[in-house]
Amino acid sequence: MRLPRQFFHLLLLFLSAALPSPADSSTHPFLDKSRPICWNRLTPDRLEPDIREAMRLTRSAVEEISRLQPEEMTYENTFGALECSNDLLMEGMRKAYVLKSLCDSAELRKAMDSVAPRVSAFLSSVTKDQALWNVLKIAEERLRQTNPGPEQKRYMELTMQSFRDNGADLPPDKRARLEVIDRELTLASQRFNNLYMDARKSWTWTVRDAAFLEGIDNNALQQAREEFQSRSPGHSGPGWTFTLDSAASARVMEKAHREECRKDLWEHLQTVATGACDTEPVIREILSLRREKAHLCGYGTYPDYALRESMAGNGENAMKFVNELLDKVKAPFFREMEALRRLKARLTRQENARLNPWDVAYYTSLQAKEQFRLDQEELRRYFPLPRVLDGLFSLAEQLYGIRVAEVPAGEGAGAVGTWHPDVRFFTIEDVRGNRLGSFYLDLFSRKSKRAGAWMNALDTGSPATRENPGKPRLGMVCLNLHPSAEGAAVLLSHQETRILFHEFGHLLHLMFTRVSTPSLAGTSVPRDFVEVPSQFMENWCWHPDVLKSFARHEKTGLPIPEEMLRSLDASRGNTPALALAGQLLYAKMDLAVHTDPERFAAGPLDEVDAAVAGDMDYFKDFKRTGKLRTARHLFSSPAGYASFYFAYRWAEVLDKDIFEAFERAGGPDRETARKFRKAILEKGYTVPPMQQFMDFMGRKPRMDAMLRKRRLAS
Secondary structure, X not given: OOOOXXXXXXXXXXXXXXXOOXXXXXXXXXXXXXXXXXXXXXOHHHHHHHHHHHHHHHHHHHXXXXXXXXXXXXXXXXXXXXXXXXXXXXXXXXXHHHHHHHOOOHHHHHHHHHHHHHHHHHHHHHOOOHHHHHHHHHHHHHHHOOOOOHHHHHHHHHHHHHHHHOOOOOOHHHHHHHHHHHHHHHHHHHHHHHHHHHHHHHOEEEEOOHHHHOOOOHHHHHHHHHHHHHHOOOOXXXXXXXXXXXXXXXXXXXXXXXXXXXXXXXXHHOOOOXXXXXXXXXHHHHHHHHHHHHHHOOOOOHHHHHOOOOOOOOHHHHHHHHHHHHHHHHHHHHHHHHHHXXXXXXXXXXXXXXXXXXXXXXXXXXXXXXXXOOOHHHHHOOOEHHHHHHHHXXXXXXXXXXXXXXXXXXXXXXXXXXXXXXXXXXXXXXOOOOEEEEEEEXXXXXXXXOOOOEEEEEEOOEOOOOOOOOEOEEEEEEEEEOOOOOOOOOEOOHHHHHHHHHHHHHHHHHHOOOOOOHHHOOOOOOHHHHHHHHHHHHHHHHOHHHHHHHOEOOOOOOEOXXXXXXXXXXXXXXXXXXXXXXXXXXXXXXXXXXXXXXXXOOOOHHHHHHHHHHHHOOOOOOOOOOHHHHOHHHHOOOOOOOOOOOHHHHHHHHHHHHHHHHHHOOOOOHHHHHHHHHHHHOOOOOOOHHHHHHHHXXXXXXXXXHHHHOOOOO
């Protein structure tokens, strides 16, 4: 899955690309726009003075626009200048947020805690600046009569709506309160993010008895053993320490034969984000601030405010979509849970065996192995990292005719500098040899790096024209794979392979953009559409011909066996309703707490999961910590995916529909890919998302393909 735009998602249309007077890159490294980026110069002590200078220059640019007389107004010196006004501010803050997510430190936290709320308040004040707003209103009315180009017209429409939605037309007291709310939201999300990262870092689970871990694969045990030794140097006895920074903990839940082992781990997982790292107070603060902001801006609920430009349109439509899908999966969900319970009863020889929360992953894995003859650990052997990358890049070349090439990264002469020795650097060229862009690839977990996977757009560049060669794009793809033991191959699970393809899909959305306006380019689209290009790429990880092209055994090099391919495809029918129900209930919880936070104010947040799930809460008798405590997607930035978590499933309806068009064309078809690129990947937000979909498919989306791919419909 893409990194949320942190504080700058407060404004959908940000003010972006060349300031009235350049900042000195030698004294302001965060504002240096040279490429590749000089990461080693970006030290925490430089952040505050650099951002202060960027805000000064942005304010100067805004004041210049605000002094314009009606007869002087053109698109270039009004809306065009607005788009260009805070490019250096965005440049600096983008780098700061990247470093915060990848190289977290006490010094950087201190600098960000000082800078981020001030920047948020500053940007909030720009959209409420009455002199600027009056100029924009006059300019928009005059320019509308001059027949502006489609991209300019779109930018003007969205900018005007963004200013209104951020309080430009409100009375002074309400505008002032909105600025305070934006600053407080930034501070609160910073606190949540720090607590969340500290909670992950501090959580460990240690086992001293090898027999307790029976069934765990050697790779996971080796990871845990190395972790124990690093934390207990010189300790002679055996020990295995599991953390949240590796996949080993998940493998315990999936593989440990002893139920008491899985139960102990599950119970220990319920302590995450509690105690010293308790996130509940700051979550309540964020929910309250978001509600107040929506009401001040004239919306009934925060989802209505957040979804105002989405494909869903408002919170009611989003909740309707989620509930319709839940209705479809309810019956098969309970059938699947009962099948797992019966499997446990048979294997434990206890007719009335009870299925517990710590049993689900274990018996789901056993069922896949028993019914579909699919061993996930054996499957890993066919996904060594170098082959997966080669397969991904070859697929992109086959679809779009592009070429991905690695460039040396590191400290040597001619090498591209990075923020960590593990980071790699690649360029992307089109069929004519023109540079589309470049990207950093940061694949491995480490203690200073946040969890998850994401793509960041560092520079949207500009498209080539007859008069201008254009500017290459710059992005980054980040995962959290566990590094292998020295000399051992890095083997990916099928899920990790899909995640890599997913993030590369986001990257292609950036690389192929043909949009000149940065705030409308690439992935700058509503969140219920931004996941379409990324989830589309995941589909190829199930396509047999594509898999056979790169999935080869780590040692023998033999291609993945046909029988294993058939088993992998059949395994999509292993508890599909269970998987989908979990995602939908999370999305429903997100919409529910943002629609009516007062409803959940009386009791602890840990009770929200059960209240939202209702009769679909299979484990209602178990005391659990709620998913909200660790909901990084929802609370680690002022807006993020708040009220938007349903977007993954909304986008899945679209991406599966699109992928079936490729299947009808025979697979990775170049002509179909050309149409997809032209209709969707190049357009950014210059065309409404539904129109982009219809331009490619020739009709509105249908849910059938998604249900078929999930084996929930024939």
